[in-house]
Amino acid sequence: MRYPTAISDLLGFRITAVGPGTASVEVTVDAAALHGNQQGTLHGGFLTELADAAIGTAHSTVVAAGESFTSIDIRATFLRPVWRGTLTAHARPSHSGRTITHYVCDVLREDGKAVANVTSTMMTLRGEGAAGR
Numbered sequence: 001m002r003y004p005t006a007i008s009d010l011l012g013f014r015i016t017a018v019g020p021g022t023a024s025v026e027v028t029v030d031a032a033a034l035h036g037n038q039q040g041t042l043h044g045g046f047l048t049e050l051a052d053a054a055i056g057t058a059h060s061t062v063v064a065a066g067e068s069f070t071s072i073d074i075r076a077t078f079l080r081p082v083w084r085g086t087l088t089a090h091a092r093p094s095h096s097g098r099t100i101t102h103y104v105c106d107v108l109r110e111d112g113k114a115v116a117n118v119t120s121t122m123m124t125l126r127g128e129g130a131a132g133r
Contacts, residue, residue, distance in 0.1 A: 005056075
C-alpha cells in the first residue's frame with residue numbers, strides 16, 4: 001500500500017483505521033474557505049473522492065504481491081449538506097470475489113450522522129494486466 005497518495009496528501013486525508021478489506025479515512029473540511037461548491041456547501045466531488053480514497057485503501061489490503069487494482073465504477077448518494085467539521089469515510093466489502101469486489105462506504109459527520117453513502121466496484125489485476133501499475 002502506497003500512502004499517502006499524492007491526491008490524499010494534497011486534500012489532507014488521514015487514515016484512521018485499516019483492516020483486511022476495510023479502511024477509514026478522515027478529513028477536516030471548511031466549505032467557505034476551501035472545499036465549497038456554488039451553494040456554499042461541501043462539494044459532492046470532494047465527498048466522493050474521500051470515499052474513493054477509503055475504498056482504494058481498503059482494497060489495497062487484499063491485493064497480493066504482483067497484483068494491482070482499478071476502479072470500475074463509483075456511485076454516490078448525498079444525504080445532507082456539510083459546511084465544516086471532520087468527516088470520516090468507512091469502507092468495507094459487501095461482496096468479495098476473486099477478481100471483482102463490491103464496496104460500500106459511509107461518510108459520517110462528527111455526530112455520527114451520514115453525509116453520503118458511496119458504492120464502488122474494484123477489479124483486481126493480475127499478470128500482464130497488473131504490470132506497470
